[in-house]
Amino acid sequence: MPELPEVETTLRGISKEILNKEIRSFVCRDGKLRWPIPKNMASFLKNKTFVSAIRRGKYIILYLDKGAILIHLGMSGKLRVFKGTVAPKKHEHWDICFKDGWILRYTDTRKFGALLSTKSDPFAHKLIKFLGPEPLGNSFNGDYLFKKSRKRTLPIKSFIMDSKVVTGVGNIYANEALFMAGIRPTKKSGVISKSKYEDLSAAISLTLKEAIEAGGTTLKDYSNADEAPGYFKKELKVYDRGGEACLNCKKKLKEIRQSNRATVYCVNCQN
Ligand SMILES: [Zn+2]
Structure with missing residues (x-):
């Protein structure tokens, strides 16, 4: 199961190839994760750009110019980025495709992960706002x-x-x-x-x-x-x-x- 270090490493591993690039499309092959992927995710992301990426607890928050998406890896979720066309395998539930040909792809055999969107401050989202301090942050001692x-x-x-x-x-x-x-x-x-x-x-x-x-x-x-x-x-x-x-x-x-x-x-x- 991915714990905080895997989430942090994932974020660092994918950031370079997903920030400041325009999104061409969102492809959902199976939206039945822990919570259903919002039906409007494709229109929410189209032509937008991720401007920054952070981790809060075990959530990855990808900020758009306005709003953000939240990703949780659940029990078995994994993310990777690659360029070009690669046929999706079983359990590869969604892709975010960028206009420069790179793809962010999500795999999750047990489907306890999540992909959610918010139009406002992600720190006010119900899954985030009650989280305690970060164990690597200054207020934790x-x-x-x-x-x-x-x-x-x-x-x-x-x-x-x-x-x-x-x-x-x-x-x-x-x-x-x-x-x-x-x-x-x-x-x-x-x-x-x-x-x-x-x-x-x-x-x-x-x-x-x-x-x-x-x-x-x-x-x-x-x-x-x-x-x-x-x-x-x-x-x-x-x-x-x-x-x-x-x-x-x-x-x-x-x-x-x-x-x-x-x-x-x-x-x-x-x-
Ligand atoms: Zn001992």
């Missing part, structure tokens, strides 16, 4: 998490995966950051100290930054006519390593389920 968590009883892992608390921290990086900060994922968020929250906010930023850097090596794969790049491999210390040895203390890592998601931690290193 230990003090913020500490204040936000007082009197909260939910487990710390669920707390940092709540997009209203901080946006874009998915299951993989929640596991990794809690290991790095030495905090047990089941601990109640309201009893964790301010200094531990400082460790945790730093761990979240660092794990995401490292993954984005690792993904940077795959940037060239985003302009490939045949296939979108796979999600890149990350060096993970606990996620998907249940039952294996802790890299710190060699004790066996424990795996449990929290909110139906896999949680892996070290009973010795995380308290």
Whole structure:
């Protein structure tokens, strides 16, 4: 599943070939994604130009002169850009075609992704406006998490995966950051100290930054006519390593389920 680093890497990988170019057409082969693609998407985009592109949480926002489109990759969505004519394969649901011959193509086997439009400020859109601060932004720090968590009883892992608390921290990086900060994922968020929250906010930023850097090596794969790049491999210390040895203390890592998601931690290193 694409997490924040994949979304950021995708955005960087496609930006160069889609900005400041006039759009010739939008081709929809299957509009039944998580929400239906708006019926007027073709007329909304025709002859327009993307003037800038940003990521907010796990959403890609492509700004037009007026309005914007929002893209979410869902569980299995991928984007790529290429020049020329390449017959679409199964699961390649839509294309945005530019007048200079380049195409932005979306693939999604599980169809939980989204493509939506807005005529006004995308930050006022109902999917965006309630999102918490960016984990790599200036307003995200230990003090913020500490204040936000007082009197909260939910487990710390669920707390940092709540997009209203901080946006874009998915299951993989929640596991990794809690290991790095030495905090047990089941601990109640309201009893964790301010200094531990400082460790945790730093761990979240660092794990995401490292993954984005690792993904940077795959940037060239985003302009490939045949296939979108796979999600890149990350060096993970606990996620998907249940039952294996802790890299710190060699004790066996424990795996449990929290909110139906896999949680892996070290009973010795995380308290
Ligand atoms: Zn350990």
